[in-house]
Amino acid sequence: xxxxxxxxxxxxxxxxxxxxxxxxxxxxFIEDYRIPFPVLVDSDGRAARTAAxxxxxxxxxxxxxSYAGTRRAWRAGHRIGASGRRVDQLGATFVLxxxxxxxxxxxxxxxxxxxxxxxxxxxxxx
Numbered sequence: 001x002x003x004x005x006x007x008x009x010x011x012x013x014x015x016x017x018x019x020x021x022x023x024x025x026x027x028x029f030i031e032d033y034r035i036p037f038p039v040l041v042d043s044d045g046r047a048a049r050t051a052a053x054x055x056x057x058x059x060x061x062x063x064x065x066s067y068a069g070t071r072r073a074w075r076a077g078h079r080i081g082a083s084g085r086r087v088d089q090l091g092a093t094f095v096l097x098x099x100x101x102x103x104x105x106x107x108x109x110x111x112x113x114x115x116x117x118x119x120x121x122x123x124x125x126x
Contacts, residue, residue: 004117005036011124013095018042020086045086053092053107068112095123 001008001015008015015037019026026039042048048055093115095104104123106115 001037001117001120002033002035004121007121008124011121013097013124014038016040018047020045020048020089045089048086048089051092051094054090055086055088056090056110058088093120095120 001017005015017035017037017039019029019039019041020043021029021041022043023041026041029035030039040047090108090111091114092108093104093106094102096102103126104115104120106119108114
């Protein structure tokens, strides 16, 4: 999302990331990855529970479906840094609004699954 942030803003939208760590973890994430958008902290998991985002058993974090994505990320220079408090918390991507409308949602199936950026951007135009 960082690399598409300008395009998101041109569409009149905003990106907000919500992480599982504390404020120190969020600051480090913002600095290390040069994140230009707001990063909020869900240290107690309330937001994740409200959105019904899945937590998985530890062994499922290494699901075979994640291997290809892990290799791509490694080759692109991404490395695992410090983890948040809930390492078993999968991610999700939501596009909301304007108003109380859910325009798009993607719930990660495993640790290397992420919303396809073209789909997210299309939901902003749709």
